[in-house]
Amino acid sequence: MTEITTWQQGVDYTFRTRTSWKHGSGRKTTAINCRHFTDFAGADYPLKDITRKFLKSYQMDMEDREICNGSINRRVTPITTVLSHLYDEDEIDFAPPKVKQFKESVGRPYYFTQDEVDKLCSITNNALSELIRFAACTGGRMTELLTIQAKDVDLDKNCLYFGGRPGFNTKNGDWRVLPIAEPIQQIVRDRVVGTHPDCHIFGDEWCNGKSVLWYFKKATRDIGKEPHYVFHSLRHSFATWNVESGTQLRVLMDMMGHKLYKTTLRYAKATDPSRNAAIASVFG
Numbered sequence: 001m002t003e004i005t006t007w008q009q010g011v012d013y014t015f016r017t018r019t020s021w022k023h024g025s026g027r028k029t030t031a032i033n034c035r036h037f038t039d040f041a042g043a044d045y046p047l048k049d050i051t052r053k054f055l056k057s058y059q060m061d062m063e064d065r066e067i068c069n070g071s072i073n074r075r076v077t078p079i080t081t082v083l084s085h086l087y088d089e090d091e092i093d094f095a096p097p098k099v100k101q102f103k104e105s106v107g108r109p110y111y112f113t114q115d116e117v118d119k120l121c122s123i124t125n126n127a128l129s130e131l132i133r134f135a136a137c138t139g140g141r142m143t144e145l146l147t148i149q150a151k152d153v154d155l156d157k158n159c160l161y162f163g164g165r166p167g168f169n170t171k172n173g174d175w176r177v178l179p180i181a182e183p184i185q186q187i188v189r190d191r192v193v194g195t196h197p198d199c200h201i202f203g204d205e206w207c208n209g210k211s212v213l214w215y216f217k218k219a220t221r222d223i224g225k226e227p228h229y230v231f232h233s234l235r236h237s238f239a240t241w242n243v244e245s246g247t248q249l250r251v252l253m254d255m256m257g258h259k260l261y262k263t264t265l266r267y268a269k270a271t272d273p274s275r276n277a278a279i280a281s282v283f284g
Contacts, residue, residue, distance in 0.1 A: 004091045007050070008043035010082045018085050033075045034082075050083065052097035059102065060209075063232055064141050066263060069102035076101070103228070109266065110228045111237040112136070119223045120216075127205050128215050130187045132234065134202070137181040138162075139238030139256055142209045142231060151197035153180075153188060160188065162257065176257045239267045 004013055011034050015021050021030060040058055041050070055076060062072045076099060083096035112120070117136045121129040135145055144162045152165045163175030180188050191201045206212050209231075216231045235256075242252050253264040 004086060005047060006043065007038065007041060007045045007047060007082075010047055010086050010091075011038075013089075013091065014082045014085045017089065018081075021081075029074075030078050033078045036075050037079055047083065047086070047092055048094060050079065050097065052099055055079065055097060055099040059099070060213075063102075064143055066258070068104075070104045073101045073104065109236040109240075110230075110233050111240040112225070112229065112233060113237075114241065116223060116225065117234070117237065120219050123222055124215065124219050127202075128212070128219070130184075130191075131202050131206075131212065132216070132219075134184050134187060135231070135234040136237055137184045138178055139235045141235060142212070146200065146203040146206060146209060146212075148201050148203075149197065150192045150195040150199050150201060153192045153201070155189060155192060158185070174257060176254060178255055236267075239264070243267045 004010055021027060037058065040061060059072055059076060062075065080096050080099065086092045087096055117132065120132050124132065131145060140162055148160065148162060152161045158180050159177050160180055161175055161177050166175065213231055220226050220229045239252060239256055249264050249268055253261060256264060258264045
């Protein structure tokens with residue numbers, strides 16, 4: 001009998017032997033969600049290395065790609081199910097990790113006020129403070145913030161490119177351009193002028209996003225914003241501030257790099273003042 005040691009072996013075994021997966025109506029959806037994890041970790045990823053920490057990194061990756069909390073939960077559940085089934089069947093000798101599911105909130109995502117961002121910047125060291133300010137003024141994803149290079153900034157035109165500046169690299173995929181907001185103009189200039197074009201503006205200070213998240217979590221706790229406010233909330237803040245200032249949703253969609261209009265639309269939940277203004281503009 002072949003020893004089950006890899007993710008794909010575990011999935012295949014579970015589909016063969018677990019009744020609800022073998023004959024259940026949700027078999028197709030379960031298979032799709034399993035493939036999502038295969039794309040992330042690889043078919044040959046060792047089962048023993050699927051730890052709580054690794055699953056949290058998977059959740060963070062999905063959050064960074066703007067996958068909603070409900071979908072994140074549904075993609076993680078089959079992973080723990082596979083491990084639990086293998087454990088119950090004595091195919092593995094280690095207990096499956098327990099990972100906390102994301103809260104499936106309704107309505108607009110959590111966001112900071114501009115005063116709260118000022119507080120965060122005031123209580124963190126200079127490197128993190130500048131990254132926080134940059135994130136709040138660009139709406140960039142964590143991966144974008146840590147990979148943007150000096151050559152992706154055009155100081156003459158006062159703009160920056162997420163996803164690679166056209167004509168300056170060989171990156172494939174989507175890119176978008178954003179004006180450099182006044183609060184971060186000096187930050188950007190100081191980090192770009194005299195810097196090698198291939199150097200990362202922020203990434204060279206942070207080996208990866210984990211240290212950023214750790215220090216940011218501490219800062220949010222200090223201003224009383226734990227646990228629902230995370231680094232990604234800075235991106236939500238950028239979007240919400242734009243909506244509240246009257247930015248058209250199609251323009252915001254472009255600035256955020258959203259592929260779906262409904263993703264942008266969640267920031268447009270009407271407030272009482274906006275509803276009142278709408279009625280007043282029609283009926284006087």
